[in-house]
Amino acid sequence: MFSSVKENFIYKILLQHKRKIVFLLCGSSIVAFFNVLYPYLLKILIDTLSGEERPMILNYFQDNTFLFLIFFVFLIAFVDILDQIAPTLLNLIRYKFDFSIAGTSETLLFDKLKKLDTGFLENPKNQNLIRSFFNLPQLINDVLGFATGNLQKIITLGMLFPIIAFLDIRIILILLLFVFIQTILLFYRIPIANKNRTQTEYIQTKISSIRWALFGRFDQILALNGTSKFLKKYYDLREKLFRTSYPIEKQTERWRLSDWLLDTIPAWFTMTFIGFKILQGDLTIGDFTLILAYTRQIQNIFSTVPSTLNLWSQFFLDYTRINFFFHLKPKYRMIEPIYRGALKGDVSFHQVSFAYPIFDETEAYMLKEVITQNKKQLAKKERWKYEDDEIKEWEEIFSTNQKKPRLVLKNINMVWKSGEITALVGRNGAGKTTTTKLSLKNYTPTKGEVSVGNINLDYVDPSDVRNAVSIVTQDPIFFDSLTLEENLLLGVDKKPNTSTIMKTLKRLGVGELVAKHHKGLDVIVGEDFRCSAGQTQLFTIARVLFQDRPIIIFDEGTNQLDPEHEATVMDILQEQKKKGKVVFIISHKITTAAKADHIYVMDNCKILEEGNHQELLAKKGLYKKFWHLQVEKNIFE
Numbered sequence: 201m202f203s204s205v206k207e208n209f210i211y212k213i214l215l216q217h218k219r220k221i222v223f224l225l226c227g228s229s230i231v232a233f234f235n236v237l238y239p240y241l242l243k244i245l246i247d248t249l250s251g252e253e254r255p256m257i258l259n260y261f262q263d264n265t266f267l268f269l270i271f272f273v274f275l276i277a278f279v280d281i282l283d284q285i286a287p288t289l290l291n292l293i294r295y296k297f298d299f300s301i302a303g304t305s306e307t308l309l310f311d312k313l314k315k316l317d318t319g320f321l322e323n324p325k326n327q328n329l330i331r332s333f334f335n336l337p338q339l340i341n342d343v344l345g346f347a348t349g350n351l352q353k354i355i356t357l358g359m360l361f362p363i364i365a366f367l368d369i370r371i372i373l374i375l376l377l378f379v380f381i382q383t384i385l386l387f388y389r390i391p392i393a394n395k396n397r398t399q400t401e402y403i404q405t406k407i408s409s410i411r412w413a414l415f416g417r418f419d420q421i422l423a424l425n426g427t428s429k430f431l432k433k434y435y436d437l438r439e440k441l442f443r444t445s446y447p448i449e450k451q452t453e454r455w456r457l458s459d460w461l462l463d464t465i466p467a468w469f470t471m472t473f474i475g476f477k478i479l480q481g482d483l484t485i486g487d488f489t490l491i492l493a494y495t496r497q498i499q500n501i502f503s504t505v506p507s508t509l510n511l512w513s514q515f516f517l518d519y520t521r522i523n524f525f526f527h528l529k530p531k532y533r534m535i536e537p538i539y540r541g542a543l544k545g546d547v548s549f550h551q552v553s554f555a556y557p558i559f560d561e562t563e564a565y566m567l568k569e570v571i572t573q574n575k576k577q578l579a580k581k582e583r584w585k586y587e588d589d590e591i592k593e594w595e596e597i598f599s600t601n602q603k604k605p606r607l608v609l610k611n612i613n614m615v616w617k618s619g620e621i622t623a624l625v626g627r628n629g630a631g632k633t634t635t636t637k638l639s640l641k642n643y644t645p646t647k648g649e650v651s652v653g654n655i656n657l658d659y660v661d662p663s664d665v666r667n668a669v670s671i672v673t674q675d676p677i678f679f680d681s682l683t684l685e686e687n688l689l690l691g692v693d694k695k696p697n698t699s700t701i702m703k704t705l706k707r708l709g710v711g712e713l714v715a716k717h718h719k720g721l722d723v724i725v726g727e728d729f730r731c732s733a734g735q736t737q738l739f740t741i742a743r744v745l746f747q748d749r750p751i752i753i754f755d756e757g758t759n760q761l762d763p764e765h766e767a768t769v770m771d772i773l774q775e776q777k778k779k780g781k782v783v784f785i786i787s788h789k790i791t792t793a794a795k796a797d798h799i800y801v802m803d804n805c806k807i808l809e810e811g812n813h814q815e816l817l818a819k820k821g822l823y824k825k826f827w828h829l830q831v832e833k834n835i836f837e
């Protein structure tokens with residue numbers, strides 16, 4: 201299931217930063233070396249000054265201990281300074297590194313997203329999964345922090361262990377015993393701590409939302425004469441918070457004391473052992489300080505073992521999710537030789553059948569792995585409801601995937617002619633929007649072919665297909681944080697000048713709105729500019745005109761508009777068709793569809809009827825029924 205190392209996304213990212221990584225690892229080793237060196241220098245100094253030892257270096261000072269002391273203090277100060285500077289440098293490098301890692305990871309993510317078909321992205325159930333992929337930069341940074349931190353620990357241990365074991369093996373045994381006890385305790389405490397944390401967080405979020413209502417909407421509460429009830433709720437929650445959090449606080453303090461004891465008892469033992477040895481003349485005072493410093497370091501390292509293990513399982517979870525993402529394959533078909541020319545002309549569906557694609561075997565396996573890892577991680581803690589819901593959603597996605605896909609289009613034959621307006625009507629869920637997705641090559645047909653100007657879309661890159669199609673949907677989106685102009689010109693190759701933009705906006709009836717604003721087209725959407733749903737739709741229609749692509753699709757693209765604006769838009773579409781473009785509209789408003797040159801009626805995945813308005817009325821089928829319900833019935837009954 202797992203790909204070779206070279207294919208692995210973590211490897212790919214790290215490889216791009218190998219020099220920085222080597223630097224970081226060397227830096228960590230140097231820091232580890234300083235950690236060991238410092239107490240050792242101190243020991244030499246103490247032993248020399250107390251006359252216990254006579255190091256060789258004393259020869260250079262002609263046995264002048266005063267000069268030796270000055271030199272040694274300088275040496276220790278030097279190591280001290282390096283010991284401080286090295287981590288500072290490392291931190292700065294880490295900071296830069298974090299930024300470039302994030303850059304590389306995001307590029308990799310977006311490249312993958314661009315290649316992926318929209319099928320996976322459009323499913324709202326996948327939103328949480330997609331969001332989790334953006335943990336990638338964090339994952340890489342964590343992995344690196346983990347590697348450098350642990351390397352430092354391993355090197356330190358590798359140097360300290362033999363030294364201490366050589367002096368007195370019992371110290372190591374006692375240390376190990378206490379570390380073992382601490383680890384067991386920690387594993388026992390993690391779920392309790394998680395549960396406590398979640399409990400208080402629950403109450404705190406409730407309190408803050410009530411507080412928000414109190415501060416922000418006190419006028420409404422007063423108007424309802426609801427102050428006493430509201431405040432009672434607030435005080436009750438505060439009381440509950442105290443009742444929940446105080447015992448937790450007491451427990452935390454108890455844990456702190458017991459941790460301190462477990463930390464200190466080995467130090468007492470060590471002091472006793474070493475003290476005896478000093479009395480017997482086996483060890484020196486310098487050894488005493490050395491061992492105390494070293495045992496403290498070993499203890500510090502060991503105390504991080506449980507959190508390291510915990511971190512590891514978190515990594516693994518993130519890794520599984522992101523690995524799943526990198527294994528997703530686009531579901532559209534690409535057949536060589538790829539057609540690179542511009543697309544233009546009639547859009548035709550020939551014997552098209554289609555089922556929404558499901559995950560292939562590897563993808564399904566990986567999704568299962570994501571679910572398993574998530575469950576494992578959640579089992580360790582009290583969880584928020586949404587965390588359970590998230591897993592349920594993924595399980596649902598997984599189980600849907602196990603079923604045989606259902607055809608949503610069956611043997612569709614349809615032509616959207618250039619220079620004509622083609623309409624598609626039909627009941628909800630009939631498959632209308634799905635046809636637009638096929639024309640955009642968001643998906644490829646399960647059977648049959650969709651072509652533009654006789655070029656089968658199987659031979660065209662999706663981005664080239666999208667370059668030929670403009671679309672307005674029933675719930676148009678304008679992106680916050682972009683300016684109005686940036687929003688209007690998304691996907692526009694040739695930037696029109698401001699007066700052209702304003703002229704189009706005026707014609708669509710939204711020019712005033714923009715002209716009135718002191719920032720004009722430079723207003724930032726969502727910040728200092730908000731518009732109604734209908735106005736947003738008019739702006740997206742303007743965008744279609746700026747994109748000036750040969751195929752225009754309106755999927756309920758006028759449903760937010762008043763009759764006056766709709767008439768203007770229909771006039772504009774008539775002009776577009778006269779320019780030889782393909783205009784395709786899906787509409788539940790039968791009077792809108794009636795204006796088309798050719799109308800298709802779809803039901804239950806199939807095309808039922810086709811023709812112009814008069815021909816379809818004469819057929820007395822579903823179209824006639826819709827017409828009767830929407831027009832005749834309203835007028836005559």
Ligand SMILES: Nc1ncnc2c1ncn2[C@@H]1O[C@H](COP(=O)(O)OP(=O)(O)OP(=O)(O)O)[C@@H](O)[C@H]1O
Nearest residue numbers: 319322323556608627628629630631632633634635
């Ligand atoms: N991404 C998807 N994955 C799986 N099934 C889908 C997806 N999108 C739509 N469907 C299913 O395909 C069928 C056709 O949906 P489609 O959106 O094409 O209908 P529609 O005719 O546009 O309906 P409406 O008039 O309500 O817009 C429906 O049964 C729908 O549940």
Ligand SMILES: [Mg+2]
Nearest residue numbers: 632633634755
């Ligand atoms: Mg639809």
